[in-house]
Amino acid sequence: MSDQNREHKNKKDAQLEKDRVEDKGKKLTTNQGLKMAEDEFSLKAGERGPTLMEDFHFREKMTHFDHERIPERIVHARGFAAHGEFELYKSMEKYTKADFLTDTSKKTPTFVRFSTVAGNRGSAETVRDARGFATKFYTEEGNYDLVGNNIPVFFIQDAIKFPDLVHALKPEPHNEMPQAASAHDTFWDFIANNQESAHMVMWAMSDRAIPRSFRMMEGFGVHTFRLVNAQDESFFVKFHWKPVLGTHSVVWDEAQKINGKDPDFHRGDLWNSIEEGDYPEYELGIQVIPEEDEFKFDFDVLDPTKLWPEEDVPVEIIGKMTLNRNVDNVFAETEQVAFHPGHVVPGIDFTNDPLLQGRLFSYTDTQLIRLGGPNFHELPINRPVCPFHNNQRDGYGRHTINKGPVSYHKNSLWDNTPETASKEEGGYEHYHEKVEGRKVRARSESFKDHFSQATLFWNSMSEPEKQHIINAFSFELGKVESESVRKQVVDMFANVSMDLAKGFADNIGLEAPSNGGSDVTKSSPALSQENTVKSPKTRKVAVIVGEGFKGNALNDIFNTFKSEGVAAEIVSNKQGKLKGEDGTEVAIDHTFQTADPVLFDAVYIAGGDLNNKSFKQSAVYYASEAFKHFKPIGGSFEGTQLLKENDFTDHKGVVVGDDASTFASDFVEAIAAHRHWSRELV
Numbered sequence: 001m002s003d004q005n006r007e008h009k010n011k012k013d014a015q016l017e018k019d020r021v022e023d024k025g026k027k028l029t030t031n032q033g034l035k036m037a038e039d040e041f042s043l044k045a046g047e048r049g050p051t052l053m054e055d056f057h058f059r060e061k062m063t064h065f066d067h068e069r070i071p072e073r074i075v076h077a078r079g080f081a082a083h084g085e086f087e088l089y090k091s092m093e094k095y096t097k098a099d100f101l102t103d104t105s106k107k108t109p110t111f112v113r114f115s116t117v118a119g120n121r122g123s124a125e126t127v128r129d130a131r132g133f134a135t136k137f138y139t140e141e142g143n144y145d146l147v148g149n150n151i152p153v154f155f156i157q158d159a160i161k162f163p164d165l166v167h168a169l170k171p172e173p174h175n176e177m178p179q180a181a182s183a184h185d186t187f188w189d190f191i192a193n194n195q196e197s198a199h200m201v202m203w204a205m206s207d208r209a210i211p212r213s214f215r216m217m218e219g220f221g222v223h224t225f226r227l228v229n230a231q232d233e234s235f236f237v238k239f240h241w242k243p244v245l246g247t248h249s250v251v252w253d254e255a256q257k258i259n260g261k262d263p264d265f266h267r268g269d270l271w272n273s274i275e276e277g278d279y280p281e282y283e284l285g286i287q288v289i290p291e292e293d294e295f296k297f298d299f300d301v302l303d304p305t306k307l308w309p310e311e312d313v314p315v316e317i318i319g320k321m322t323l324n325r326n327v328d329n330v331f332a333e334t335e336q337v338a339f340h341p342g343h344v345v346p347g348i349d350f351t352n353d354p355l356l357q358g359r360l361f362s363y364t365d366t367q368l369i370r371l372g373g374p375n376f377h378e379l380p381i382n383r384p385v386c387p388f389h390n391n392q393r394d395g396y397g398r399h400t401i402n403k404g405p406v407s408y409h410k411n412s413l414w415d416n417t418p419e420t421a422s423k424e425e426g427g428y429e430h431y432h433e434k435v436e437g438r439k440v441r442a443r444s445e446s447f448k449d450h451f452s453q454a455t456l457f458w459n460s461m462s463e464p465e466k467q468h469i470i471n472a473f474s475f476e477l478g479k480v481e482s483e484s485v486r487k488q489v490v491d492m493f494a495n496v497s498m499d500l501a502k503g504f505a506d507n508i509g510l511e512a513p514s515n516g517g518s519d520v521t522k523s524s525p526a527l528s529q530e531n532t533v534k535s536p537k538t539r540k541v542a543v544i545v546g547e548g549f550k551g552n553a554l555n556d557i558f559n560t561f562k563s564e565g566v567a568a569e570i571v572s573n574k575q576g577k578l579k580g581e582d583g584t585e586v587a588i589d590h591t592f593q594t595a596d597p598v599l600f601d602a603v604y605i606a607g608g609d610l611n612n613k614s615f616k617q618s619a620v621y622y623a624s625e626a627f628k629h630f631k632p633i634g635g636s637f638e639g640t641q642l643l644k645e646n647d648f649t650d651h652k653g654v655v656v657g658d659d660a661s662t663f664a665s666d667f668v669e670a671i672a673a674h675r676h677w678s679r680e681l682v
Ligand code: HDD
Pocket: 073, 074, 075, 076, 079, 113, 114, 115, 131, 132, 133, 134, 147, 148, 149, 153, 154, 158, 159, 160, 162, 221, 222, 223, 304, 337, 338, 339, 355, 358, 359, 362, 363, 366, 367
């Protein structure tokens, strides 16, 4: 669809319009605008002769193709993005002077890129990994980037260790295996020998690292940042994105299967939900600690391996972001977007978190190699929506045509313009923090407690979540060949919890140390996904239907699904249409070959003729996979019979019934619960 005829959603959308090109229906030309009469045959000396050097069209086409690829991101290579808007619920002027956080009348355009960390650009998406959650706010005062993850803490405390962490995590260099996985020797060797990683490892082994959808994960700025108000008062702040649909995960067996059945599972989910108008929404929350309270906690607020328990420092919800537009071109937008934690606006500033300080160098540096030079800020997706003027000039791929002779400061020819702005005019001034100290390569004593919050996280988990963590350690360490590394990891996590260490040590043929454990008893209920929002909205149900189904009942059930926001997709043994006993026709969305139960949130066997042997086998396969993954299962009419015969009924989350309205509402409730873990405990 040409965008020229549609109303632009916001200033960024309108700005991008200038660079959008519609090729459909146009004549094919060279890059010089020359219409070409032929595009399939190179210019040859005779029909069977050699290609001629003169063939400028061939040379141009081939050269461009040969140069199409750019280096992928060193981390977060696999990602997907969408445009959106941020609206502020209430002014935050008590904490910050940032325009987009004080003016509630403004809607700020945003661009969000979600990503995995370890895998390459073509890797699968439901791997066990942290997810990047990077947001660019195109504010009137310049771009502000919140470059966060779906895990609120980080593996290391000092940026100088980042290359080591990433080398250990990425595929091992001698054989480039495994792809997009932390389940290998070098990663766990790094963990055991860098024990500050304990807390983040707990998150990475938890269900948080296998999200159901980008739409159902939290985002965290991770670092403690600084807000500064108009009176120059400063506050420590942590940023949170809270998904309106709640925080939900898949189970590990399912995650691994999805990687094969649909390696694009997460991007497809994001793309489709936006195309269908189910816009993903995230509320922005802040935790604030006044400067004078800096030392009131049992952790250092500058330590990026620590979170601020929400029960101690409440999250104040201040606004909402809605992702409402897919990109037009993945390379131009998603691949070329350049995030940087150093892209700030007046009212937002940094702290001395040593991880944050190092990031402030790395991001520009990486864009220089990745995007080929210093002009990446001119790429359409990166350009601010406010004007920008300075004396920076030239470089590869310069777009801006700066007029006139002056490109230096100070000058008299242009009255010293472009001129700096005073603070009152919106000029950025760094917070006047007092710092003094000796130059040392050292870590503060206050950063040395690596285990208390790892235990806090463990204590906060429900029983199924704890079991999933034990299973994840067992899987990951089961793939580690070095017994010494495995043993070191068992010993390390005995500091977090003996139940945990014993739980997985046994599974990997080792013993937990006889003494260990933690005396931390505190927990933070906000960390458990058991306490998240439960909603049936946008959940996908595989509806298995055979010929001769009960048309009226199915219609009623579909109407309830629709009104509750549940998406029903019909799966059957072949493509085309199915006829109900009353003549009702339904179109089949997927066949048993093209879909799989792991791609759905629930399975409903609606009935009809299920007697064909392979049909029946497929229906049972759908039910058994859904059962194994704790998903809701529904059955009516012949479907109930099939579920009964195969012992699926009489379990939590299995709903059967022929009365359309009771069945539909009970089944929707089971869908909203997401997963029925008590099946695991019986
Ligand atoms: Fe980073 C990319 C998040 C620590 C160096 N990082 C990158 C992206 C996200 C994060 C979401 C992808 C952005 C996009 O979609 O384009 N990184 C984090 C978080 C961290 C963190 C939440 C800890 C709190 N990162 C971190 C450190 C360093 C880097 C300590 C180096 C000192 N990160 C990079 C990078 C990347 C990057 C190499 C790769 C591609 C890019 O920047 O643009 O510079």
